[in-house]
Amino acid sequence: MAKQKKQQLAMKMPGGRRSRSGGPDVYTGLLFLAVLVLATATTLMYFAAVEVSPESNPLALQQAGQVKLPNLK
């Protein structure tokens, strides 16, 4: 009886279940959410970087003393 209860509690704890290979778990969901947030942030940052860039390339850098903002609306 006591051994059976102990097995039931072990089943309820994270990672307590028996490892099952091949299926998405909670970490996958969390990663999915993180990827979504990162994608959103990257998109927003892309547009912000394009606005402050001297060219259409968001990675282009402004030269000192010659600030150009052709993409600023």
Place this chain on the structure above:
Amino acid sequence: MHILTKILVVFAAVLSLALAALTSSYAMNRDAITEGYNNAVADRDKAKANYNTQSSQFAEERQKLQASVNDLQDQLGRVQNSKRDVESQLADLRLQARSAGDRADSVTRQIADLGKTVDTQAELITSYRTEVQALRQESLSIRNENIALLDRINDLESQNEVLIQSNRSLQVTIAELQAQENTGGAVTSASGSTDPQALIGDLIVGRVREVRTNNGQQYAEIDLGTRDRMRENVKLHITRNGDFVANLVVIRTDLQSSVGRVDTVGDPSVQVRPGDMVLSSLTR
């Protein structure tokens, strides 16, 4: 690990790298832009300060220039007024000069006329001079003749005076002789008596010339003299407006005047005045 999880991990890593690159670029550009903006703001502030300073200086200079412009305008106004006055004075002076020129011309003409007149008058003066010289010679000769005639007249007058005196003395002598003849020798002669004597003969009338008083005694000078038969100790009568005033006893005689002592007949208030009438007799 599920394959989907692996794929998501890869995506997350890639997205993280892209986000890091974009963030770095954005940050650097942002810093550059911020620095440029700050520089621009500083330049703007500096330019604004310079603008304010220059504006104040410009305002002061403008005020000074405005004041100088006002002063110059005032000076210009005064100069224009003085110019106007000078122009009016110049016009007056031109008019005066023109009138003076006209007067000078007229004076020149008058001088020319006067020169002709002077020539004419010089000729007249020359002729008058010769005439005056002739007249002066004649006048001198006439004056000499006149002097000679005056000398002769004076001689004749002196002879006449002597003759008149002789005639009067003869008349006196005749009158005395006639009085002696009329009174039968009762009237005393002038030489023999000290009482005043009345003149006998025609009435003699004269005037008192002057009255003097000496120690309360009045003496009167009359215009009757020896040629009027006056002599010393002759008694005359002084009247005024037909009324008797006093008697007069002659004490000194001259040719044309006599001096006598006034006899007031006991009335000391009687005063003889010049102009009173002198009569030789009150009954004739």
